[in-house]
Each structure stands twice: as structure tokens, then as C-alpha cells.
Amino acid sequence: MNIPILSIITFLPAAGSLLFIFINRKQKNLIRYTALFIGIINFILSLFLFFQFSGQTGDPQFVEKAEWMGYGIQYHIGIDGISLLLVLLTTFLMPIVILSSWNSIQEKVKEYHIFMLLLVTGILGVFVSLNLFLFYVFWEAMLIPMYFLIGIWGGKRKIYATLKFVIFTMFGSLLMLVAIFALYSIFYKTAGSYSFNLFDYYQLVLNPNIQIWLFLAFGLAFAIKVPMFPFHTWLPDAHVEAPTAGSVILAGVLLKMGTYGFLRFALPLFPDAAKKFIPYLAALSLIGIIYGALMALIQKDVKSLVAYSSVSHMGLIMLAVFALNLESLEGAVYQMLNHGLSTGALFLCVGILYERAHTRLIKDYGGVSRQMPVFAAFFLICMLSSVGLPGLNGFVGEVLCLFGIFQSSKLLAILGVSTIILGAAYLLWMYQRVMQGPLENKKIMTFKDLNKREIGFLVPIIILMFFMGIFPRPFLRKMDASVHKLLNQIHRSETYFVDKETAIIIPESASGIESDSQIKEKGIESENNE
């Protein structure tokens, strides 16, 4: 590969945003079309990635590596099966969110699209980085455009929400930064050379006591991002106040950075500490599932309802991640995509409503279905995808997650299954109050059904929902080898333990896990390849 396709995909949006300097701010449509064009090009490029990607190996592909600042700071990117899918999700959602804000953003259009494109670059960068320095740069840099997106185009309490978002997130990530430094220093002390390379760190065998602290620091950053149970309070605020596109990106992709972080960093870097903490983390995830669902049940604001539903859904994903077996991890990754699609789509639907009524309170709606039958159908499908109805994408992820969890701990899975009941309860109730019932609000009678643009951005999502529900194989196949590799890394230390009280059982030999020697061989191969 001579063409640095991954870099192109990552930086194309940011480079594109520079184009806007030359566009007059009055030419709003030109700006929009340019952004859309960049988004679509990027998506097509990443499709190329998808088809070129080989699912045979768990090693990162499309690797680009270059010296940067020395002392281990390298420009080192690449994708494996897990990040591939998240990259794809991001680029897929990008044109959609640009379309979705076509009408709702009328002021400061230029700045809006600049920030949107910068945000996408930040997110893509997080998913492709293989160097911890680079990763952290993207991880933090991405906050800035999001901060502006919420803060400028947000709702009434936008300033509170956006500051809370940034500071809450930074709280975790700064501690993670300290932990990165510690890793860096430990690596230097053991290996005698400087490195921020993730794979170098994978080779480190750390003292369990140090691991605990490092894991806590990394885990906190990611737990806040996910967000796991006691750290979730930024999410409803940010979601509620963000503009539609912001909510979509936030729910669709940003939250995945947390789970991705656990998968890529926290768990494989510190397996021993991870195993020690998994019972507690699993408990928190479980609480998150139920708690988020119950909170969603009684929300009066549609967006905040969907936000809490995210807490619940992400809880399930985290529980699956902590189950640490093949099925659960594949389910978790798949569910990450699903959640990105379905929650993103729900926010889009809410945004469509908001554009018409300028209220997010559930009680102001009712009977919208009658006025907007096409929208009702789309909304329904998105909602069902979130509920996990078979045939749609949500089911595949949910059932794999639950099955994976079940293999590790029956108790947790049984409690976790409550998500399918509660999920149906809050979403259906919301749908009933918003879309069904008699048409009482005069304002709703003036609603127009979806226009071509709105159909245009919902249809791809809907099609993908069905596609992913019926043909999950291509996606699962791409990540299979990578998840295997990840599991090998996590289980490398062979120190399994059984915690009877919490009923978390780490399997003695999770199926399909390669032997140690195989890992070593692979590791050597990957060394040689680079």
C-alpha cells in the first residue's frame, strides 16, 4: 500500500474544513454541499477500507508509521477489525449528520461545518491511533469541536452542559494522561528505550500493584466516556442541550470511544488488575443497565429519555466487554455499532420533531403519527432497533452480548436480560405518548411529513439496520481474528481466578483462544511486518 489511505480518511475532514476559509459565509448551501461531499467521499474511501480489510488476521492493517517528535512519539496508525468497524460507523454517520442539520442550522453555518469536520477527524484519529501519544492527542482534541458544537448551537442550558461535558471528560482523561506517563516511564526503565507504541506496552509485564493504579486511571477516563453508572450525569445534559447532529455524533460515536478504550487499552494493558476489578465494574455496568432504564422511564424530555437509554445500553455493552469471551466481545463491538445507529437514528427522529415543534417535552406531543405517517414508520423502526427486535440490528448484538455474559456469569446475564423488558417499556411508552393517542396539540396539526432530505438521511440508516440484522456475518467476520487476538492479550498472564461471591467466572480456557506460543509467533510476525 503506497497510498496512505488511512491518513487520508482521518485527515480529509480536517483538511476539508480548511476549504471553508475560502468560502463566503453567505453561501450557506455551498458550504453544506461541500461538507456533504467531503463526508460522502470519506465514506466511500472507508468502504474501500472495509473491502480491502482482511479478516484473516488480528494484526493491525493499513499501518502507517513515521517518526514524529522522537522519544517514542511516532505517527503510527492502523486498524484492526474492531477499529475498522468504528471508523466505518463514523464515516457513515458523518454525511448523515450533515444532512440532518441542513435546515436546523441556519446561523453560523460555516463555523458549524468546520467544527463538525474537525470533530470527525478527532474521532477517527482516536480509532486509528496505535501510539498512545497520538491517541491522547486525538482524544483530547476532539473535545474542542464538540465543546463548540454544543456550546454555540445548543439549547437553553448549553453553556452549563458543554462545560460539564468538557470538564467531566477531561477529569478522567487527564488522570489517564498521568497513567500514560507512568507507562512510558516504566517502559523506559525496563526496556531502556522510549516508546509510546501500544504494542510495545502490550509486551510489558507489570507489577500487579502498579497495574491497579494504572488501570484505575485508564478505566476512569473510559468509564466517564462510556458513561458507566456513577459517571453518567454529563450525558443527559450534553445530549439534551446539544444540537441534533451533536447528539447523534455524541451518542453514535463518542460514547464508543469509551468502550473502545476499554477494549484497546485498559483491559489488554493491565489484564491482572482488570481481572481484579471486573466484578466491581460488572456490577456497575449492571446497575447502569437497570438504573439507566428506570431513569429513562420517567424522563419528561425526549432527548433526555434517549440519553438515559444510552446509559442503559452502554451498560449492557460494558457488561459484555467485562465478560471477556469471544461471543461477548464480538457482541459488544457489534452492539456498539448498533447503538451508534439506533440511538443516533432516534436522535435524528427527535431532531426532526424538534425542528417542527421546538419543544422536547413529551407532553407537548401526542398523535404525531396521524400527521406524519412516514415519519412514524421510520421512528418506529429506529425505536425497535433500539429495543432489539429480531430482524433488526439490535437483536444480533444484544443476543450475542447476553450470550457472552451468560457464559461468564449466569446471574449477571439473567439480571441483564431485564434490559429487553425495560428497554421495551420506556421506548414504547415514549412512542405512545409522542406518536400515538389523540391529536390534541393544535401545533401538531400543522406538521408536515418528512421531506426528501429527511427521508434521504433516514433511509440509509434504516437499510443498514435491516442489513445488519439479517446479514451480520460480514461484520462479525471482519472482527473475528482481532477479537481473538485481543482475548489472547487479555488472558496472556494465565492467572485466572474465580470470585465466588460475585459469580463472575473467568473461563479457564475461553474457547478459540490460541496457545501462548502461537501468540508469540504472531507477535514476532507482526514485528517483522512493521
Place this chain on the structure above:
Amino acid sequence: MASFLFATLSIICIGAVMGMILFKNQAYSALCLILAFICTGGLFGLLNAPFIAVVQIIIYAGAIMVLFIFVIMMIDVRKGLSPEKKRWFLYPSIGMGVIFIGELIFIINRALGPSQTLASDALGSPKVLGRMLFTKYLYPFEITSILIIAALVGAIVLVKKKDTP
């Protein structure tokens, strides 16, 4: 003799500084300060530093303090002083002063002890000092010239009459 001189000069010096602090009138304070400077000059003399003692008296007591007194005269003292507020402020200040002096004495005591006595015969004559000033200390000496120009320019630009440039 030396001890007597030391005791006298130091007592006068301390007393003068005390007076400077206690007098309400700035002019009296300035006069007290001049006294204190003269006493220190005397102490410098005790310490084999006659040249510095002279410089001290001429520059400090003669020049700098004259400057002070000029300024004091230019300022309407009665207008410049208004009734006392914040009397409580005195006590923590003095308290901290006591602690501070305790610390300093502790340091001096630990470092030198009372036994160490003066045993020097190096006399700071103008000739020796002058030679040093233009050899070993040439650079700082040059710097002082810059310092004085800077101070002059600063002082003038601040108080010169032309208000608007």
C-alpha cells in the same frame, strides 16, 4: 572600646529605626532614618570598611534621604494622612516579626555560634576597593551604570511635566 562602640551604635541604630516606625510625621521618620544610617556607617567602620562607611553616609544619609525629604516636602502631609483604620493589623504583624526574628537568630546561632570572632585584617581602603571595582567587578559596575540610566529614565518619564505626549 570596640564592644562599647558596637553596643552604643547598635542601640542608637535600633532606637532610631524604632523612632522612624513610631513617628507619625514623615519628616521625623526621615530624620530618624538618617540617624540610623549614620550609625550603620559607624558599624561599617568597626568592621574594617571605612570607605563603605563613608559612602554609606554620603550617599544614603546625604543623597537618598535628601531625596526623601524633598518628596515629603512636596507632599501635603496632613492631607496625605487620614485617620487610622485596622488597628488589629498591628498585632499579627508584630507577632510575625517576632517569629521571623526568632528564625533568623536561630539560623545565625546554628551557623556561626557566639564563639566565632572577628579575625580580619583586610581593610576596605578606597584604593583596594577601587582596583577591585575596575577589575574583578567591572561587569557589575558597568551594569550599575545601566541600572542608573534606567532608573533615571523611569523616574523622569513618570514625573515629567508634559502630561500628554
Place this chain on the structure above:
Amino acid sequence: MSDIFWLIPLIPALSTLILAVFGDRLPKKYISFQACGAVFVSFLISLYSFIGLLNISPEQYPVVKNLFTWIHSGNFQANLSFQFDPLTAVMTLVVTAVGFLIHVYSIGYMAEDRSYSRFFTLMNLFTFSMLILVMASNIVLMFVGWEGVGFCSYMLIGFWFEKHSAANAGKKAFIVNRIGDAGFLIGIMFIIVSIGSTEFANINHAVAGGSLSPGLVTLIALLLFVGATGKSAQIPLYVWLPDAMEGPTPVSALIHAATMVTAGVYMVARLNVFYTMSEAAGFIVALIGAITAVYAATMALTQNDIKRVLAYSTISQIGYMFIGCGVGAFAAGIFHLYTHAFFKSLLFLAAGSVMHALSGELDMRKMGGLKKYMPYTYPTFLIGAIAIAGVPFLSGFFSKDAILTAAFANGQYVIWALGLSGAVLTAFYMFRLIFLTFHGKERIQPEAKKHLHESPSVMTVPLSILAFFSVVAGYAGLPVVLGKNVNWFQNFLSPLMHPGHEAHLNLTTEWLLIGVSIVVALGGIWIAYLFYLRNPQIPHRIAARFPFLYKLLVHKYYVDEAYDTVFVKPAIKGSEFVYQKFDLNVIDGAVNKTAAGSGWLGKTLSYLQTGLIKDYALVFLLGTIILLGLLIF
């Protein structure tokens, strides 16, 4: 046999897709034609496959058609694959045949509705899902159908979503179903983890081979049955079905009488090996079925809403099916499912015809004497009622009797007795319905009377066909007393049934049991006649005599209220409380307090910045003292 049976579900799916995409832009005629046509083609293929099935030996069952691997991850593999065997054949035939008739009926019934295309889209989608459910060759795909029908049921119950009650009922149905599904899903996971396969063939083989511990078998059986109680409206999850009557009547007939609600029975029969391997599980299934049968029947006694009576009756009849499955007579259970599909959908459609005639009136107290206005509806309704009441020579008699006989034969006398008492009640409330609706004084509202008319032939013809089947369907499975091989139905299904403990009764006992059944059915009818035609005062007097009992029945044992108080309200109130007190105050509060605390600290510190030189110097000196102190001590 050819394996084109995989097309059976796909044709309605295709039709659904077309209708969903083009919707109202298609002409109504075309919609009706396509929707009905798709189901009819499915029916024809089912018939063809059924005939094909008859021509192969039982050893070749089931015929499996694997389309592609659907989900595969580690130990979890589920294919998109269909199978065809006798049980599937029966189910597909019932679903497509009854479904087709109801589709046709709907053309007339829904003619005026503005969401015509939506209705048929959903009906086709339902048919598709139901066919997936019965044709799936693995339990995960079955779950897809299982949820799919639940979803269609939700959509169709809430079809007239502008009514709060309809929207509510739909939601309730879905959520209650989901509770069952959760249990079902856990059961599925146990199966996959312990057996390692999702295919029914492998599961049956593994369980029959005894590779699972008995405790696990019982656990899985019960978990699966939890799912069945949800879908098939058994105690304790039956509460959604009566409310489901908010949907259009064809929906009630198709989904909430003939097909979807019997999915639980189908599932238990499909996985019968669990219930034969575990006697405890079988007994619990039978017991729940029996209790539900009686319990639901008692509630049917006092209902005045014509569709609700039928709904409770459905619950009760499904209870019978579970009795059959629970006592090991799976064939009998399925047989009852099959006959019930005809006569219950007949009853619903006829009730729908009555409603249609009365401009949507459902309250029996505002009917009466309709016999003369509805020359087609009345006889078909009557046939259905007789069939369900268990009067000899109609289908219901044979199937119900088979179940009760099997229960008696297995020594489950209590269950038999419960079933029998349920039968009395069934006969009674069905004829109460008939008498109140078609006989006696006219109590029709004058407004409704103006439009009173018999339904169009597009509705009455399906009624007639269903009536015909209600009469003759039972002859596929005659009781053993009439000869060794007359029970064709049982023989047809037997290769699929795990050989349990076969119990045989002597002929005399069997005859005796049949006699008892007949007496019971006729007795029930007679009492109804006594109460509602001869002396209409009796019910009132009884009600006055036992006010508590009467109130209990009228309020359906207060179960809805109890669920509301015990589960729903605490969940909402509790969540509200937690949200206000914990989420906003404690968690969010901690975050905000931290921020406010920092701000306060900053503010407080800034009071030190008084702007006064001496204060600055004081702090300076303080710092110096502390610093020096730290250094030298």
C-alpha cells in the same frame, strides 16, 4: 420432497415489503389482491409441501433447508434455515388457511379504514413472522418469529392508535410479552451453553440422550414455559390478551385467537422432549394450563363485552392445550390448537360481523334479538359456539375430549376435574353470549339500529368456510375408542413426539369419560338457557346474593390493579424518587457541588486579595516564615 417450502414465509415477506414501501399509493383493490394472494400462495405451497411430506418416510423428518449462516460467533451459531415436518405442516396449514380467510374477511371489514394499506402490510408481516416461528429449524430463528409476531400484535392492537386505550393495550401486550420473552431467552441461552447447538434436531437428540442433568432440563423447560405463558396468555402473564381486543376484529381473530397466542403451545410441542424428560415441568405446565382454563372461564362469565368474552375464552382454551402438552399428549394439544383455530376465528369474525352491523357496538347489553337481522352470521356463530362448547360431532368435542382423556389416563385427576369444570363454564358463557346477543329482547340503541345490516359477502363467505371447518376439522383425530387407527392426526405427529409414559385406558372408561363430557357440555348450555332466556332474573339474583364474588369476577379478580400497584406504580414512583433524590441530588449534585465548591474556594481566596499593599506584604511575610521554618527545622 422438494424443498421449496422455504418460500412459504418469504412470499408474505415480499408482499410486506412492497406494501410497506409503496403503501397508500397503491389502489385498494390491488392491495387486497396482493395481500390475500400472497397468503394464498403460501397456503398452496404449504399444501404442496404437506403432500410431499406424506410421501416420505418418518425417518426423513425433518426436512431442513438452510439458507445461510445468520449469526456465528464462537459457540453461538444460528442459521437462517427452515424445516418442514408434520408439526410444521399442521401449523403452516392452519396459519395460511385461517390467515387467508381472515385476510379476505378483512377486505370487507376494513374497507372504510383510512389506513387500509398499513393494515394489510402488518397482516402480511404477521403471517410472515408466524411462519418464521413455526418453520424455523433452530431456536434462535424461532425466537425471531416469536418476537416478530409480538411486534405485529403490538402494532395491530394499537392499530387505531388515536385511542388511548388502543395504544395502551398494544404497549401492554408488547411489554408483557417481553417479560415472557426474557425468560424464553434465558432458556435459550441455557440450551446453547449446555448443548452447544441451536438446531431443534440437535437439541432434541441431546436432551433425549440424557446429556443434561434432570435439574437443568426442568429449569430450561420452565424458563421456556415462561415465554409460553407470555405469548399464549397463561397465568400469570395473561393480562394483555383481554386488552388486546382493542385491535380490529380480524386481528383478534387471526392473532389473538387462531395463531400467535398458540405459539406457546407450538413451542412446547416442538421441544416436547424437555417436558417428557422432566415430569415436574410437565406437571407444572398442565397445572398452569388447567388453572388458567378454569380461571379465565370464570372471568368470561360476567363480561359484557362480546370480544372480551371471546378473549377470556381463548385464554381458557389455550389452557386446555397446555393441559394436553403437560400430560404428555402433545398431539392432543396440537389437535386442540388446530380445531380451536377454526372455531375461535369463526367466533371472532362472526362477532366482528355483529359489530360491523351495529356500527362498532360491543356491549352485549345493547344487543339481543339479532337473530332475525343476521341470517348468515347467526348460524355460523352458533356453529362456532357449539363447537367450542364441546357438543359431540363438532371439532371442539373431539379435541377437548382427547385432552381430558389423556389427563385422566395419566392419573392427573385434579387436572381432569379442573378441565371438566372449565368445560361447563365454557358451554355456559358461550351460550350466554349467544342468548344475550341473538335471542331475547332487542336492546339495540336506536342510533345503531338505523344502520343495522348483514355484512357483505366478502365477510360472510369466509365465515361460512370457517364454519364448515369448525364442523369437520375434528374428524382428523377421532378418539381411539372408535378404532385403533382412526386418530390420523396423532399418528401423523407421533414421529416427532418423544415417547413418554404411554397410558391406556380401557374402552369402558373412555366411553364413560366421553359421556361425562357430553353431559357437562349440554349441562352448561342448559344452565345458560335457564339463566338468560327462561328466567333472566336469576343472574341478577345470584349477583345480589354473592356481591363479593360478583364484584371479584366483574373486576377480573383485580389482577390488573394488583399488577399496577405491585409492579408498574412502584417502578415509576420509585424511579421518579430515585431520579429526583439520587440522580439529580446525589450524583449530579456531587458534580455540581464540586464545581461550586471550587468556585467558592476561589471566591474565598480572592478575599485575601484585598488590594492593600500591607496585606500583600503580610501574606508574603507569613509565607516567608513558614518557608524558612520548614527549611530549618
Place this chain on the structure above:
Amino acid sequence: MNNIWTLLPIVFVLTGSLLVLLLEVFIQRETKDYLGFVSLMFLVLSGAACVTFWNKGYSYFNGDLFLDKLALFLSLLFIIGTALIILISMKYLSLQNTNYGEYYSLLLFALIGTLIMVSSTDLIIIFLGLEVLSMSSYALAGLKRNDEKSGEAALKYFLLGSFASAFLIYGIAFLYGTSKSTEIFSIIDHFQAVSSQSILVIAGFGLLIIGFGFKIAVVPFHMWTPDVYQGSPTPITAFFSVLPKAAGFAVLLRLFGPYFGQITQSQNIFMVLWFLSVLTMVAGNLLALRQKNIKRLLAYSSIAHAGYLMIAVLAKSHYSLVFYLTVYLFMNIGAFSAVIALSKKDKEYLQLKDYAGIGFRYPWIGATLSIFLLSLAGFPPTGGFLAKFYVFSEAVSQDLVPLVVIGVLASLISVFYYLRVIVYMYMREPSTPFEIDTNNAPLVLVLFICLYGVIQLGIYPGNVLLFIKQAVASLPF
């Protein structure tokens, strides 16, 4: 190598300064911009001299003036900083009625003070350099003569500054008392040889810390900072926030580098610096939280930055300290330039509420100011991030984890107030729209230089870092 050319950088600046004084007297013109350009010219010469002396190791006055690489790098940095200050001053002076020719002269004197400070290891020379810097600074602070706040700033700076100088010189006296010398290395050597008087050295060092702590605004010796920053003319504030601080740290670097490097009994000093660092970071950031005046806010922020820089001192990581100073120079001057840009005749807009909506009214000012603020807050990919990154990373490798944790948490607090400015600029509706004079080419140039500096140092510091590493490698430890 003893070489008279060593004097060149200082002499150029001095010549410039004196020439400006003369020109001011003899050429009367409405604007004094030409004086700025004359100063710039001499700064360029001086800078060029610094560049050519790289790798030469020139010294003069028996080594009292020693231009090692560190001195040259810092000198160059200070010259650039002063040049930037001069550029942003030009328009400002005529707008704000401060148009004295002596302004440039004093600025150059102040620069000379810093140059002296960084190019010597003799405490008395450093002290004299500091005084040159201070004298000019006191005058510069009060240069807005018709503004009471400016006078007050000068007064506070002067009184407290000379108060602190007294502590400093007293500390030098202690050090002299032990080693009979004011040369840093002989003090250290002597300290090792004679441990009985070590308490005097420790106390001396303590007093030095206090004296320089005042200049670099370390809590609790920081109290003057906000008032002086607020009252001084804004370009001078920019100057104060960067050069004296950087010079102070350079001295601390020279002072504690060998001290920490060679002496093991430095635990107490270390602990004291540790506490000072924590106090500075925490208090500085907390105090900034509620500020409504942008100059005050930046003042407290500069206090907080002193705290982070202290971490670098504690981590004995000289390159990260110097790199931080480099970045800090660009981002802070940049931020102040943007503040200056928002002014018109006789009026400066300094309250946060004035900033409401300017992000869209003046997009370039808004954007650049935002980037500087984000850099100050330490967001990647700006230089501010990389600077913090190096400092913290070095500190962690020296096992100063608790300090770093406190540091990152403190910088988290800082995020709040930096972002609050951005909140005003972009997320609040403007209350009273105002027009500013945008015709200010030198200032725009500075904005772009600083922007370039901040971004370049954030994304690819490459050679700059290399030079810095060479520079600190020239230190004899």
C-alpha cells in the same frame, strides 16, 4: 573563550535603547512608531548576534558574562518576546495616550536586565540584572500616567518588589557568608565541603526562592500579580507575564540544577518547592475561576503556569522547563495581543462581558484568542499541550506522581475559566456591540506569529526541541 564580542547582544540592545532616547528628544513627531522600528532593528541585530554565537561558547569579564547555549537560547527568546511586545505596543500607545518615546527605551532596558540575568552565574550580577529589569518594569507599569490604576500598579509593583529584593539580597548575604563568594558553583562546592554552616546555605536558598518566587509569582508571594497586571498598560502586562517570569525560572534552573544534581541533603528545599508548586497551581487556578476582568484572569493563569513550571524544576527536567517557557511566551503574548486588539481610542475592553459575541463579530480575533486560550489550557494539538506533556511526563518519570496528579487536576480547573472566556466569545449574545479599530497591521502580524508558534510547537516542535536540548546540555551537570 574570553572575547569582547560576547558583549554584542547586550550592547546592541543598549545602543538601541539609548538611540531611542536621543531620537525622542531630537525628532518630534506625532506618532512614535519609528522609535519602535528603530528598537526592532536593534533587536534584530542583537538576535542575529545570539544566533551567530551558537556553539561558540563566548564569555567575557572573566566569565562573569558567559554566553552558553542556554543563555543564547533564552536571550533569543527574550529578544523575540520583546520584539513582539514592541509590535503590539505601537498602535496601542497612540490609542491609549501613552505615547512616550521612553517607553521603547525602558522596554529595552528591561530586556537588558533579563539578558544579564540569564547569562551569568554570579548571584550579584543576577541581582543587578534583576534590578535593571525591575527599575524599568516599575516605570513601565506606571506609564499610563493619566490612569490611576496604572499608577497604583506601579506603586504596588515597586513597593512589594523592593521589599522582595531586600529578602533576595539578604539571602545572597547568607550565601556569601558561607562561601565568601556569590558565584553559584563555588557556593555549591563550599556547601559540600563545610556542612556545619549548611543551615545558612539552606536559609539563603530559602530567601532566594522567596526573592525569585516574587518575580515568577509563586503563591504566596504572588499577591501583587493580579493588581499589577490589571493596572499596567496591556503590552506591558504581556511583557510582565512572560519575560521576568522566564528569566526568574532561568535563574532557578541555574541555581537548583547543580543543587539538586549534587546534594542529597536538599530534601527540605525540595519539599518546600513541592509545596510551593502545589500551592501555586491550586490557588492560582482557583483564584482565576471567578475573575471578570480578562487581564486579572490571565494574571492568575500566569500564576498557575508558574506552578506547572515549578514541577519542571522539581523534576530536574531542564529541557521541558525551557520548552514550556518557549511555548508560554508565544501563547501568552498571543492572548494578550488579542486582548489588545479589542480596543479603540482611549478605551480598552477588558471585562469578560465585553467579550460576548466577539467570536462572530471579529472571527479572526476570536479564533486566535480561542486557540491561545486552549493552548494555555493544554489542549492538543497546541503547544500548550506539548509543553505540559513534557513537564508532566518528566515529572512522572522522576516519581513525582502525586504532584503530577495535583497538577493535572489543577489544570482541569483551569480548563473551566479558559473555556469560560470562549463561552463569552461564542456562546453569549453580545450585550452592547462595539466597534474596534481593526487597522493594526503589526498586531495582526504578532497574532499570526504567535499562532504559528503555538501550532508549530504543538504539532512539530522538531528543531526547536533539538536546540533546547542542546542548550540544556550545555549546563554543567
Place this chain on the structure above:
Amino acid sequence: MIPTAYFLVLSAVLFVMGTVGFLVKKDLITQFMCVEVMLNAANLAFIAFAHSASSLNGQIIVFFIITVAAAEAAVGLAIILLVYKQRKTVKSEDISLMKG
């Protein structure tokens, strides 16, 4: 002979008196005078150390310090005059336009 420590103690006393005077005095001019006292105390210390070490460096340093003091006096008094011109006060408590 008189021990060095005595001189040093005297210098410390003077220094602290200057410090305390700086704190407690109300008018700017006297406060500035107190700073002069502190510098003077430092001078004394230098001379004393120089004497005890038989080195003249201390005396030279004192010479520089006196220069610094003179320069400070010039600038300082100019500033005080400036403030007096602006505010008509030399009372340090009146000078707190900026705070917080």
C-alpha cells in the same frame, strides 16, 4: 573582639524591624524607608561576613547595593509622587482600586 554573630543578629533585628515597619506603617514614604532599612540590614550582614572572612568582596557588593538603593529611591519616589498627583494621597490604605 566582637563575634560576627553579634553583627549578624543586629542585622537580623534591623531587617525584621524594617519588615514589621513595612507592615504596620500607613504611609507609602515610610514604608519605602523601611525597605531602605532592610537593604541596610543586608549591607551590614555583607560587611560582617566580609570581615569575618577577610574578604573585600562583601564590601564591593555593599557598594552595589547602595547604588541599587539609590536607583530604587529615584524610581520609587517618582512613583509615589505620581500616585500622589493622581490620588492626592500617600496613605497606603487608600490605594486599593484593584482587588479580588
